[in-house]
Amino acid sequence: MNGAGRARPESGLELYAWLFMRISGVVLLFMALGHLAIMHLLNNIEVINYNFVAQRYATPFWRTYDLVMLWLALLHGLNGARTLVEDYVSAQGWRAFSLASLYVLGFFFLALGSLVILTFQPVTAP
Amino acid sequence: MKVTLRIKRFNPEKDSQPWWGEYLLEAEPTDRLLDALNHVKWYLDGTLTYRRSCAHGICGSDAMLINGANALACKVLLKNLGSTITVEPMRGFKVIKDLLVDMEAFFEKYRKVKPYFITQTPEPEKERLQSIKDRERFEDTTKCILCGACTTSCPSFWANEDYIGPAAIVNAHRFIFDSRDEGREERLNILGAADGVWRCRTIFNCVEACPRGINVTRAIGEVKKALLFRRF
Numbered sequence: 001m002n003g004a005g006r007a008r009p010e011s012g013l014e015l016y017a018w019l020f021m022r023i024s025g026v027v028l029l030f031m032a033l034g035h036l037a038i039m040h041l042l043n044n045i046e047v048i049n050y051n052f053v054a055q056r057y058a059t060p061f062w063r064t065y066d067l068v069m070l071w072l073a074l075l076h077g078l079n080g081a082r083t084l085v086e087d088y089v090s091a092q093g094w095r096a097f098s099l100a101s102l103y104v105l106g107f108f109f110l111a112l113g114s115l116v117i118l119t120f121q122p123v124t125a126p
Numbered sequence: 127m128k129v130t131l132r133i134k135r136f137n138p139e140k141d142s143q144p145w146w147g148e149y150l151l152e153a154e155p156t157d158r159l160l161d162a163l164n165h166v167k168w169y170l171d172g173t174l175t176y177r178r179s180c181a182h183g184i185c186g187s188d189a190m191l192i193n194g195a196n197a198l199a200c201k202v203l204l205k206n207l208g209s210t211i212t213v214e215p216m217r218g219f220k221v222i223k224d225l226l227v228d229m230e231a232f233f234e235k236y237r238k239v240k241p242y243f244i245t246q247t248p249e250p251e252k253e254r255l256q257s258i259k260d261r262e263r264f265e266d267t268t269k270c271i272l273c274g275a276c277t278t279s280c281p282s283f284w285a286n287e288d289y290i291g292p293a294a295i296v297n298a299h300r301f302i303f304d305s306r307d308e309g310r311e312e313r314l315n316i317l318g319a320a321d322g323v324w325r326c327r328t329i330f331n332c333v334e335a336c337p338r339g340i341n342v343t344r345a346i347g348e349v350k351k352a353l354l355f356r357r358f
Binding site: 012013015017018019083087088090 | 320353357
């Protein structure tokens, strides 16, 4: 048994992660509910098509909204999964593998999503 | 009333696996579980092993898992436990024998938070005075009896034995928020580490388990806040 454990220096990383989870959680509560209301209550899949997206993305407002939501949601989920791995994957090898996969996948989707949101060129139908 | 005690027995010198011992006995509804355990030990099976000292809910010796929840055997009455009662050792500690667990690692973490008065200022002529309001600030966490019920009910501790655990945090809280104490920074540095308060996932098991009614999760939250506002 490790007993009291090794003394690890206080880096502040866990503090910032904890703070980020709380702030992003509150912000996401409103953003995700707003997203849900617009996409599934006010509009439906009949209305949402390329043109709908193109019109929304013609203004920077919705791009920013989606970009902020993407970053907050992905990082919030990623940190949650990191916490689970740190709590429950105790084998060194598996832990390193799980964390590495998590980071690679997470940042791949973060980059991909950001690329689409930032570079999408809307061609609005006449 | 007739009660059946199902006690998780384990003697590492003889048993390869823990086993369930069943004991039928006659008891009063107002008897405590500890009385029933004593009855088993004194009249039915003298090899049953458990810790108990004061038997009045203040020494913290007889915390155990009773019907799946941590409690002090001397503080629960049989009438509240049903006719078949399961008794197991606290989870997450090494079992020495039957209900007796090795609490050395637990006390090592307790010592790690420096649970004693620290000051650099010279001793005043009389006592170090404290206002009633300043004393109330840490009233709740003075009640801890170090029974281990909170720490061994904590899933974060089950998952990671390096986690300092709710009991040690409660005892650090008692000094961190004491206006006379000057060891606040040292203790916050220890609790701010990766295996400190940030491993708490606010599951609240500790609050339900505490036989002294300490709001453990709130105390941990206050330490988190102290760490946060130290930085900002």
